[in-house]
Amino acid sequence: MQEFRPHREHPELKKLIAEASRALACLDADRLEELALSCQALNRAWLPADVEMRTNLAREATEASGNMAVFARVLEATRANLHVTNRLHDLRAGRLEYDEVQARGWARTESGHGDN
Amino acid sequence: MGTISSAFSLISQALDADQSALSVVANNVANANTAGYTEETPTWRENAPIEINGVSYGSGVTSTGSTSVRDRVLEERLNQQQQLASASGARLTALDTLQALFTPDSGTASSTAGDIGTDLTSFFSSFSSLEANPTNNTLRQDVLSTAATLAGDISNAAASMNSQKSALDQDAAGVTSQVNALTTAIAQLNQQIETTSPNADAGTLEDQRQEDLSQLSKLIGVNQVTTENNGLSITTTSGQSLVSDGSSFQLTTGTVNGSTHFYVGTTDVTSGLTSGGGELGGYLTARDQDIPSAMASLDQLAYSVSTQINALNNAGTDLAGDTSNAGNIFSEPTEVSGSAASMSVVMTDPNHIAAAGSGDGTGDNSNAKTMANLANKAIVDGQTATNYYSNFVTTLGSTVSGVQTENTAQTASVTQLQTQRDALSSVSLNDEATSMQKLERSYQAASQVFAILNTIMASALNQGVETSVS
Numbered sequence: 210m211q212e213f214r215p216h217r218e219h220p221e222l223k224k225l226i227a228e229a230s231r232a233l234a235c236l237d238a239d240r241l242e243e244l245a246l247s248c249q250a251l252n253r254a255w256l257p258a259d260v261e262m263r264t265n266l267a268r269e270a271t272e273a274s275g276n277m278a279v280f281a282r283v284l285e286a287t288r289a290n291l292h293v294t295n296r297l298h299d300l301r302a303g304r305l306e307y308d309e310v311q312a313r314g315w316a317r318t319e320s321g322h323g324d325n
Numbered sequence: 326m327g328t329i330s331s332a333f334s335l336i337s338q339a340l341d342a343d344q345s346a347l348s349v350v351a352n353n354v355a356n357a358n359t360a361g362y363t364e365e366t367p368t369w370r371e372n373a374p375i376e377i378n379g380v381s382y383g384s385g386v387t388s389t390g391s392t393s394v395r396d397r398v399l400e401e402r403l404n405q406q407q408q409l410a411s412a413s414g415a416r417l418t419a420l421d422t423l424q425a426l427f428t429p430d431s432g433t434a435s436s437t438a439g440d441i442g443t444d445l446t447s448f449f450s451s452f453s454s455l456e457a458n459p460t461n462n463t464l465r466q467d468v469l470s471t472a473a474t475l476a477g478d479i480s481n482a483a484a485s486m487n488s489q490k491s492a493l494d495q496d497a498a499g500v501t502s503q504v505n506a507l508t509t510a511i512a513q514l515n516q517q518i519e520t521t522s523p524n525a526d527a528g529t530l531e532d533q534r535q536e537d538l539s540q541l542s543k544l545i546g547v548n549q550v551t552t553e554n555n556g557l558s559i560t561t562t563s564g565q566s567l568v569s570d571g572s573s574f575q576l577t578t579g580t581v582n583g584s585t586h587f588y589v590g591t592t593d594v595t596s597g598l599t600s601g602g603g604e605l606g607g608y609l610t611a612r613d614q615d616i617p618s619a620m621a622s623l624d625q626l627a628y629s630v631s632t633q634i635n636a637l638n639n640a641g642t643d644l645a646g647d648t649s650n651a652g653n654i655f656s657e658p659t660e661v662s663g664s665a666a667s668m669s670v671v672m673t674d675p676n677h678i679a680a681a682g683s684g685d686g687t688g689d690n691s692n693a694k695t696m697a698n699l700a701n702k703a704i705v706d707g708q709t710a711t712n713y714y715s716n717f718v719t720t721l722g723s724t725v726s727g728v729q730t731e732n733t734a735q736t737a738s739v740t741q742l743q744t745q746r747d748a749l750s751s752v753s754l755n756d757e758a759t760s761m762q763k764l765e766r767s768y769q770a771a772s773q774v775f776a777i778l779n780t781i782m783a784s785a786l787n788q789g790v791e792t793s794v795s
Contacts, residue, residue, distance in 0.1 A: 222778070222782070225778075226778065229771060229774050229775075230733070230737065232767070232771075233737065233767055233768075233771045234736070234737030234740050234741065235740065235744075236741055236744055236763050236764055236767045237767065238763050238766035238767040238770060241766075241767050241770035241771050241774065242766070242770045244770070244774050245770045245773040245774050245777075248773070248774050248777040248778055248781075249773075249777065251777070251781065252777050252780075252781060255781055255784075255785075257784055257785075263785060266781070266782075266785035267785045267786055269785075270781075270782040270785045270786050271786070273782070274782075275726060275730070277778070277779070277782065278730050279730050279733045279734060280771075280775060281775065282730055282731065282733070282734030283733070283734045283737045283738070283771075284768075284771055284772065284775055285734070286406075286734050286735070286737060286738035286741070287737075287738070287741060287764075287767070287768050287771065288768065289738075290402070290738060290741050290742055290745070290764070291764055291765065291768050293398065293399065293402050294399070294745055294761060294764060295761075296398075297398055297399060298761055300398075
């Protein structure tokens with residue numbers, strides 16, 4: 210009798226990462242939260258000791274490295290954008306004194322994030 | 326002012342104020358699809374309390390027009406990101422065209438790219454074949470034939486790069502008139518805004534100015550500074566003034582060593598514009614950096630192969646028994662620069678191929694063997710010819726990939742910022758809080774996705790600790 214092995218299929222990493230980049234660009238929070246849950250499930254199913262799984266995942270990881278670089282850059286740009294909008298929110302809420310010169314300084318500083 | 330007319334005045338003002346607010350709302354709805362239109366909110370000025378028979382009756386309000394809900398910090402960030410995205414987009418288009426010249430199987434009908442890597446292998450292999458039968462005329466003809474294919478593909482690639490450089494030069498020069506039209510329009514709007522609304526948001530006029538600034542940001546890299554009386558000064562990223570209040574300074578062009586250069590006044594701003602961003606920055610980066618770099622590599626390959634082969638042929642003995650003067654196979658380059666474009670086969674008689682060594686009989690093959698062995702010698706910048714070419718193509722591919730990554734990320738950033746601005750500044754049902762929350766949620770979830778995948782991938786590639794993350 211054949212030994213039972215749980216079916217551990219997972220989506221191609223490349224597609225999953227590209228989908229995450231697209232969702233982040235569009236600020237599709239719902240989709241990103243679904244993807245986060247998927248990744249948690251993938252992380253639980255991932256068994257480094259399983260040679261076959263490790264081989265497949267290593268191949269996929271190599272193929273997906275370019276997509277991961279894009280995702281990292283979009284994430285970095287998003288962090289900078291979030292930082293800018295948080296500052297603006299604080300300004301509007303009156304927690305910081307609005308100052309045109311200061312604000313321009315921030316804009317220049319923030320432009321360094323996610324651009325290089 | 327304790328009269329009945331005062332009471333009517335109070336009510337009337339309230340009605341007028343409501344009517345004014347309704348007009349603003351109607352204006353917002355009517356302009357919902359107008360590019361660059363910013364939502365206007367009614368503003369109110371508190372009136373002095375009205376006393377009737379000694380009793381103070383509240384405070385009336387008077388509408389003082391409207392104030393656009395805009396945020397210059399967000400819009401400046403958007404313009405900056407737009408400049409970067411436009412630059413990388415223009416550069417990427419140029420790089421894709423450049424890469425196609427070295428991708429024989431690019432599949433495009435118009436692609437005339439040869440396979441220089443295969444040409445090199447075939448050329449050196451033809452000497453190996455000749456080595457086995459050095460007097461065979463067909464094999465000698467084969468050497469000249471593969472040499473012609475190699476020289477033809479290299480010189481065609483160089484010619485195509487020169488054509489592309491000229492096209493980019495024209496594209497770059499063409500941006501000038503658009504930039505000048507926009508800076509002139511912004512200067513005129515500055516005058517109108519400073520005259521009509523020096524201390525408050527100028528509504529539609531500011532929308533127009535913002536739209537023009539956004540268009541300008543797609544074309545070149547600029548910095549903006551708000552001046553007194555609601556004016557706007559614009560400089561190139563290297564600090565040359567383009568707009569100062571009501572005045573604009575034209576960008577002009579001139580030719581230096583065959584390339585278009587850009588000036589503000591008498592100052593050459595080409596270098597600053599190249600690194601500044603916008604489409605112009607992308608065109609100039611491709612024209613002045615990417616294409617010259619690729620051309621330099623191809624020149625080096627053509628120079629090394631031509632001079633080495635020619636030197637060996639002249640050192641051997643041809644089929645007519647001529648020693649030490651068999652002649653050149655390729656046109657002899659005088660310097661590295663321009664070697665690729667001028668590469669050609671000058672030998673017409675295959676009998677002049679010096680397969681034999683110097684002083685040896687015409688049936689000898691030692692020189693053909695030496696020329697065949699050049700395939701495995703580090704003759705181009707410390708590498709074999711095929712490895713040098715292979716590394717060149719790989720480096721070009723890596724540059725294209727890097728610019729693609731940048732462009733994707735920058736375009737995504739622009740999309741995000743437009744979403745934020747639309748939620749905050751344009752006619753939208755979403756309020757700021759919802760928009761902020763969406764951005765925060767997206768970032769948090771994406772960070773989680775990234776962290777988990779990064780750990781799994783590192784582990785799978787034996788680069789990380791094999792532990793799960795929660």
